[in-house]
Amino acid sequence: MSSQLAIQFTLFVFTLSTQASPTASRATLPTVLTDGSERRAPQAHDSGTLSTNNVTAIRFFNAERATRELKSVMTKYANAGKFLSGIGLNPDTHPEKGYPEFHAPNKSTFSQTTSSAGMVSLTSSNTTADGSNQGIIHVTPVARQPGTLQMPLTDWISDSMDILYYGAMNFGQKQTVLQIDVDTGSADLWVPVNCKRCTNASYLPDRKGNYQSTGKKCTVTYGTGRVSGIVSQDTVGIGNTAVANQTFCAVTKVSNDLDDEPVSGLLGLAFGSIAQASNDSTFFENLLESKALAASVFSVCFGCYDPTKAMGPITWNNLESRTYWSITMNGLSVNDTQHQTKLTAAIDTGTSLIYVPAEVADAFYDLIPGSSATVQYGGGFYSFPCDTKLTVSLMFGGQSYAIHPADFNIGKIDDDSGDCIGGIISLGDGFPNNLVIVGDEFLKSWYSVYDYSGRVGFAPSINNR
């Protein structure tokens, strides 16, 4: 099921801002619309028996979806150990050179209440973290500023998980529009080209256009399968801003597990150093290189559109390496009890949940009374009593970042059980024992800003209102 939300992805002067939807489970979250109207966030979509309008309903854990994501995370990060230790990387061209240091705009600049055409309208609930901003907040779309570009995204929710966030990109001089998954956890762009066996739309380059094939083969692992094709170049853009010769994998073979997804291809927003198919600069890097943007930053906010991004200031974390958006994680906590350990976290919009090494998962769930590792889903998942009240946080730079409880709880085991599955999943053997993948479950609570100068920032998202 797809929820057509007001989501925006803004490669802009200051930030590229992805406004994706709140989670299916957080039915009362604010929804942002770009058309000036108001709308409530979608209600929980669960595996069938509960009303989608019942905001108090507990959704059920969808084992099939969750185990599929666990498998795909294992595949996606198969080379992570190598990359994070600096092996097999493409050269880093530092496309951010020459850009000024990024300063977040002040909130007061944006929290306008005047309504007029082109203003973004945001419905909010009555309770806000800072006790203000009741009702509707109107904010000026930042993407209208020069050097910005905006990619409205849709949150694809299926089986009560936010599976992916996608938006329109255009290909070729005729600007063929295709729907593309947006992923900060990988660095290749791939799109089907003349793909007869693909379920979804593919790009048919114009013979008179700029499309060029290098003849080199490319393969990208995606989901639990893979796509393969030929490394190619063409004009690729968002709106009217384009990169003239963008390298991408022109895919002619797509594995079946993509068939039910509403996208044709994928845009990787990690560093080109880890591009595995094209071995070339990413779309965002090429925008920087061509000085198309006013700042070397993009940002991602789930479920909101507030150019202040947040209900508080941005806290920055320096990158450990320019590969994934990788930062140091100091541990996890339940309420005020911490499990401290030094980890590397990859901040990944393309992953729904949070994945940690097995020992870390054990130590973390030890902090939750009544929790235990479940065996019935093939390993990796833990249950805890559904009625447990807890604040689960991730720690970066000595600061705790709480996850909205409704996002940590990924569903009740079944009708007869009082146990729910936790959204922190254990990664199996063979996986780097210090790597954490931080997906949308966390990013829905924390507005994230990705700065090419080498840092990731988090600010409390207006989702938490």
Ligand SMILES: *[C@@H]1O[C@H](CO)[C@@H](O)[C@H](O)[C@H]1NC(C)=O
């Ligand atoms: C909503 O779900 C809860 C919990 O399952 C149930 O007790 C309640 O009756 C439901 N309300 C409606 C209006 O369906």
Ligand SMILES: *[C@@H]1O[C@H](CO)[C@@H](O)[C@H](O)[C@H]1NC(C)=O
């Ligand atoms: C934000 O406000 C502070 C204090 O008023 C000011 O010093 C700073 O320059 C402002 N920042 C921006 C980006 O406008």
Ligand SMILES: *[C@@H]1O[C@H](CO)[C@@H](O)[C@H](O)[C@H]1NC(C)=O
């Ligand atoms: C906010 O509270 C007022 C008064 O209690 C109520 O009438 C209104 O419907 C509430 N608005 C929302 C968005 O919940």
Ligand SMILES: *[C@@H]1O[C@H](CO)[C@@H](O)[C@H](O)[C@H]1NC(C)=O
């Ligand atoms: C793109 O590639 C074509 C063919 O190599 C070349 O003629 C053209 O100048 C390139 N455009 C840019 C902007 O680099």
Ligand SMILES: *[C@@H]1O[C@H](CO)[C@@H](O)[C@H](O)[C@H]1NC(C)=O
């Ligand atoms: C992709 O294919 C799926 C399954 O057939 C369909 O539901 C979806 O609308 C298609 N999306 C696009 C953008 O073509």
Ligand SMILES: *[C@@H]1O[C@H](CO)[C@@H](O)[C@H](O)[C@H]1NC(C)=O
């Ligand atoms: C990209 O680099 C990898 C590792 O160096 C290599 O195996 C692969 O063939 C390269 N791909 C292309 C298209 O050049």
Ligand SMILES: *[C@@H]1O[C@H](CO)[C@@H](O)[C@H](O)[C@H]1NC(C)=O
């Ligand atoms: C966490 O704190 C809440 C509120 O104080 C309390 O009700 C709950 O029992 C605590 N949970 C755990 C696991 O300590």
